[in-house]
Amino acid sequence: MANTTQVTLGLIQTTCSPEKQSNLESAEKQIREAASQGAQIICLQELFLTRYFCQREDAENFALAETIPGPATDKLCALAKELETVIVAPLFEKRTQGIYHNSAIVIDSDGTVAGRYRKMHIPDDPGFHEKFYFTPGDQGFVSFQTRYARVGVLICWDQWFPEAARLTALSGAQILVYPTAIGIRPEDREESVKQAAAWKTIQKSHAIANGVFVASANRVGREDDIEFWGQSFVCDPFGELLAEAGDGGEEILIAQCDLDLIESTRQNWPFLRDRRVDAYKDIGKLYLDPDAS
């Protein structure tokens, strides 16, 4: 399908309640609002159906997972078709007994599923016990052609890995979307300024290195011990901010992207021309052990 040049993104930055049904209804309402503001590609935050349950390891939380397709994605597919919008829907996926993923689907504007991504890099830190819940994705880094643009999805912790952004961009993505749930304990609020700065820097750098748009939709609000810091943003292919949300509450962030900027940026900063693909083999190693004998 031919791309239009101008695409309007809508990022949903929101709080979550303990009830899935209520979060789904809230997401529907916010998607309708974003669409009414002109958004053509709408991105929900990571695990949008639930609170961030990974603060604790508790096997009862596996009951929060859904199959894909399932009730939530069916509902969103119908909504995408009705509104003629693309929807990026990240949720806790039950693949089979005992295999669960932190996933996202891209729903095209005709209500069909354009593709699915399963989070590849899984964190495990105090308050973020994701390795307990999520099997790391086994389908690699991907992007999907939609009516409005080719969209690559990466999820939260993936944002710290330049390899993930690079491979998704090389697969043809014009926009990298990062549904996210990042925050900090309220007593560390001073540290949070430094962390949020690094979080923006590294995501902007993916835009710059690859000549793509980057959009990051983060959760907001306090849940148990973590205050999610919002600050969802969209930047252009040279890392300049197009739109940025605050850290204080729910927002629908709208940003217009001129996809022609990808071509002109890459012509003037031809990094993709000069990659030394003959010399990157060791990227496939964990460490090169300079001190080993």
Add this chain to the structure above:
Amino acid sequence: MANTTQVTLGLIQTTCSPEKQSNLESAEKQIREAASQGAQIICLQELFLTRYFCQREDAENFALAETIPGPATDKLCALAKELETVIVAPLFEKRTQGIYHNSAIVIDSDGTVAGRYRKMHIPDDPGFHEKFYFTPGDQGFVSFQTRYARVGVLICWDQWFPEAARLTALSGAQILVYPTAIGIRPEDREESVKQAAAWKTIQKSHAIANGVFVASANRVGREDDIEFWGQSFVCDPFGELLAEAGDGGEEILIAQCDLDLIESTRQNWPFLRDRRVDAYKDIGKLYLDPDAS
């Protein structure tokens, strides 16, 4: 050799004259000044011996190249030994008839050459005709143990490639140094703000992604059609600026680095733990051709 925990870096941000001998003498003076301010690892800017001759393609400029070892490096080795400093010396290297590199050597504090890097990513843009002069390096991404730290060297255009930073960090580098010659035509000064911002963002992101210190030493001043923008800087392993030079003139930038920060940053932000080395193979491809049949 055991590392000390505290290391003081000195970056030389300077103008260049048309005379190699005068630039060498000036570098010696600036190195002495940096050492007197406590610098233990001193980094000169890209092609420090010459003006940025790549603004034009002219075969006569090949006469500016030197062998390594050669007169300039001999002089700097003696100076490193005298001052007990590490010196990173980037210069136009003649390897043999018809093979020239944009290289840098790392001289240890005993005056021996710890290692050599030959620029891997070669730009070619209006005003930066490097592909005419420099054969791309064939020795990959490397770092070298010195008395004060393990130092990785990358040169200018390399700074836009996350793969280069990653591989150099995986080789054990604690500090990535980027000798640089970047600037803009004076009539594009407005654009220069945007470009310098992207230039800092991507280099900070290498610090963040890899948990290493990053130091970038840039040229300054007007040469023919280009105004080099200075703004040399040092940032810590989470991308926070430790020191930054202005864009207006010569400076010796001193920054103290606590190498223990590498360990603590990597413990708290364990990106190196979670790399998906099983899934990065396609980094070795130029593009993945989503539209190919």
